[in-house]
Amino acid sequence: MEIAFTYAxxxxxxxxxxxxxxxxxxxxxxxxGRNTVNETRNATRHAEMNCIDDVIAYCDEKSIExxxxxxxxxxxxxxxxxxxxxxxxxxxxxxxxxxGCRNDRFGGQTVFDVSTVLNPVTDVKGGYRADEAMALLxxxxxGTNPSAPPSKVKIKSIDTKLV
Amino acid sequence: xISSKRRKLxxxxxxxxxxxxxxKTDECAxxxxxxxxxxxxxxxxxEDTPLVEVYVDDISDxxxxxxxxxxxxxxxxxxxxxxxxxxxxxxVLLFPKSICELSEVHQFLMKKGFDTxxxxxxxxxxxxxxxxxxxxxxxxxxxxxxxxNFHSNKYLERLVTNSLFDENEMELHxxxxxxxxxxxxxxxxxxxxxxxxxxxxxxxxxSVVAIGYDLTNxxxxxxxxxxxxxxxxxxQNGGAWDKREQVIVNSLNTSGIPKDFEFLRDKYxxxxxxxxxxxxxxxxxxxxxxxAYLCTNYYAYVTHEPCxxxxxxxxxxxxxxxxxxxxxxxxxxxxxCKAQTIKDLNHHYEVFCGLLERECINL
Ligand SMILES: [Zn+2]
Ligand SMILES: [Zn+2]
Numbered sequence: 001m002e003i004a005f006t007y008a009x010x011x012x013x014x015x016x017x018x019x020x021x022x023x024x025x026x027x028x029x030x031x032x033g034r035n036t037v038n039e040t041r042n043a044t045r046h047a048e049m050n051c052i053d054d055v056i057a058y059c060d061e062k063s064i065e066x067x068x069x070x071x072x073x074x075x076x077x078x079x080x081x082x083x084x085x086x087x088x089x090x091x092x093x094x095x096x097x098x099x100g101c102r103n104d105r106f107g108g109q110t111v112f113d114v115s116t117v118l119n120p121v122t123d124v125k126g127g128y129r130a131d132e133a134m135a136l137l138x139x140x141x142x143g144t145n146p147s148a149p150p151s152k153v154k155i156k157s158i159d160t161k162l163v
Numbered sequence: 164x165i166s167s168k169r170r171k172l173x174x175x176x177x178x179x180x181x182x183x184x185x186x187k188t189d190e191c192a193x194x195x196x197x198x199x200x201x202x203x204x205x206x207x208x209x210e211d212t213p214l215v216e217v218y219v220d221d222i223s224d225x226x227x228x229x230x231x232x233x234x235x236x237x238x239x240x241x242x243x244x245x246x247x248x249x250x251x252x253x254x255v256l257l258f259p260k261s262i263c264e265l266s267e268v269h270q271f272l273m274k275k276g277f278d279t280x281x282x283x284x285x286x287x288x289x290x291x292x293x294x295x296x297x298x299x300x301x302x303x304x305x306x307x308x309x310x311x312n313f314h315s316n317k318y319l320e321r322l323v324t325n326s327l328f329d330e331n332e333m334e335l336h337x338x339x340x341x342x343x344x345x346x347x348x349x350x351x352x353x354x355x356x357x358x359x360x361x362x363x364x365x366x367x368x369x370s371v372v373a374i375g376y377d378l379t380n381x382x383x384x385x386x387x388x389x390x391x392x393x394x395x396x397x398x399q400n401g402g403a404w405d406k407r408e409q410v411i412v413n414s415l416n417t418s419g420i421p422k423d424f425e426f427l428r429d430k431y432x433x434x435x436x437x438x439x440x441x442x443x444x445x446x447x448x449x450x451x452x453x454x455a456y457l458c459t460n461y462y463a464y465v466t467h468e469p470c471x472x473x474x475x476x477x478x479x480x481x482x483x484x485x486x487x488x489x490x491x492x493x494x495x496x497x498x499x500c501k502a503q504t505i506k507d508l509n510h511h512y513e514v515f516c517g518l519l520e521r522e523c524i525n526l
C-alpha cells in the first residue's frame with residue numbers, strides 16, 4: 001500500500017486527483033500508476049485503468065495470457081474504485097482489491113454497488129490507511145488546483161469508515 | 164373528455180416522428196417494418212406514481228367545508244402531501260394512515276387542536292399519490308384517486324410520448340448511427356474484432372468529432388465507447404491509447420478519426436461534416452480550466468448498448484445524450500441497470516435505444 005501511496009502523492013504533485021494503485025501478481029508488482037486525467041484530457045484515465053494497460057503490455061512482452069494473470073492479481077489502491085473501474089476489474093475477474101478510503105462521489109460500492117449487477121468473483125476490502133488517503137484527497141480538493149474538472153473541485157465530505 | 168384526450172394521445176403515437184423505415188439495402192431488403200427509437204426513461208417516469216394510504220372523513224355539515232379545510236390546514240398540515248387537494252366531495256383528507264390507528268384518529272386531531280365536531284366520524288382509508296406525479300399519464304391515474312396538483316413539464320412530455328425530435332433531427336440521428344455501423348463493419352474486418360462501433364458527434368457543428376470501435380481482442384477495456392472517448396481526448400492533444408497530430412480538413416480538426424476511416428468523410432459529405440473546432444494554445448488552456456476537454460454537449464451513437472464500464476466512462480466524460488441500436492445482455496443503460504440515472508452522481512445524460520436497431524443487431 002505504501003507504494004500505491006507514493007503514486008497518489010505523485011499525482012498530487014502533478015495536479016491530478018491523488019489516487020495511486022499497484023497490481024501484484026506472484027509477489028511481483030507488475031503495474032503501478034496514478035490518475036492521468038488532466039495529462040491525457042481523458043476523464044477515464046484513472047489509476048486502475050492505467051494499470052490494466054500496463055498488465056497488457058507486461059503480458060505481451062512475456063507472451064503470456066493476460067486473462068490468467070488478471071485472475072490472479074491483487075490490487076492495492078488508495079481510494080475505492082469508481083463504478084467504471086469496479087466494472088472493468090470485475091469483468092477481468094481480478095482476485096482481490098484492497099482500497100484505502102471510500103469514494104463518495106463515484107464509488108463502485110458506495111455510490112452504486114456494481115456487484116449487484118455483475119456478480120463478481122473479486123474479493124473487495126476497504127479501510128486500509130483510509131485517513132491518509134482521505135487527507136491527500138482533501139489537500140487536492142482544497143481548491144488549489146485550477147486544472148481539475150469543476151465537478152471534482154466541489155467534492156463533498158468523504159466517508160472514512162471501514163468497510 | 165377523457166376519451167377525446169385518449170384519442171389525441173393515440174393519434175400522436177401513430178403519427179410519431181421517430182419512425183425508422185429500413186432502407187432497402189442488402190440484408191434488410193425484405194424487412195420494411197417500422198421500428199421506433201425511444202427514450203430509456205428513469206424508473207420514476209416509466210412506473211406509476213407510488214401510493215400511500217390516508218384517512219379521510221366526511222365533513223358533518225356541507226356549509227362548513229371551507230371552515231374545515233382552513234382548520235385542518237392550520238392545525239395539521241401534511242408537508243409530504245402538499246401536492247394533494249385537502250377536500251373532495253365533502254370529504255377532507257386528514258393524514259397518512261401510518262400515523263395512528265383508525266380508532267384514535269379523532270383523539271389525535273383533538274390533541275392537535277382541531278375541532279372534530281366539523282367531521283362526521285365516518286372515517287375511510289383511501290389510497291392517494293405519495294409523490295407529485297411527474298407526467299400527464301401518471302397524473303391522470305392518481306387524480307382519479309384523489310385530486311392532485313400537477314405542473315406539466317413540456318420537455319418530459321415530449322420525452323415520454325416519443326416526440327422529442329422532429330423529422331430532420333431523426334434523419335441526423337439515423338445518419339450518425341449509419342456511420343457507427345460503417346465504423347463497426349470496417350473495424351471488425353480490419354482488426355478481426357467484434358463489430359461494435361461508436362461515434363461522438365457535436366450537434367452544434369453537426370460534425371463527427373471522433374469514432375471508436377471494439378479492440379477487446381487486444382485489450383479487454385478497449386470497448387468501442389472507451390476508444391471513442393480516448394479519440395475525443397486526441398482531438399484535445401491528449402489521448403492515452405493513441406496520439407495523433409492535429410489534422411485540419413475544411414478548417415476542422417479531424418484527429419479524432421483515424422486515417423483508415425477517412426472514407427466516411429466522402430460517403431457522408433453531403434449531410435455531415437467531420438472534425439471538431441481547431442483550438443489554439445490559449446483556447447486550450449481555457450478549455451483545460453473549464454473541463455471542456457470532456458465530452459460536454461456531445462452526443463454518442465453506439466451500435467450496441469454500452470456496458471456498465473462504458474456507461475460510467477460516458478458519465479465521467481459528461482456526454483449529453485447516448486443513442487444505441489441493439490440492447491446488450493451486459494448493458495448498463497437499460498438492461499442490467501440505468502447508470503445514467505444514478506441519483507448521487509454529478510452528471511446524468513439522456514439515453515435513446517432502438518435507433519436502426521435491426522441493422523445493429525445484424526452486425
Ligand atoms: Zn475509476
Ligand atoms: Zn463497454
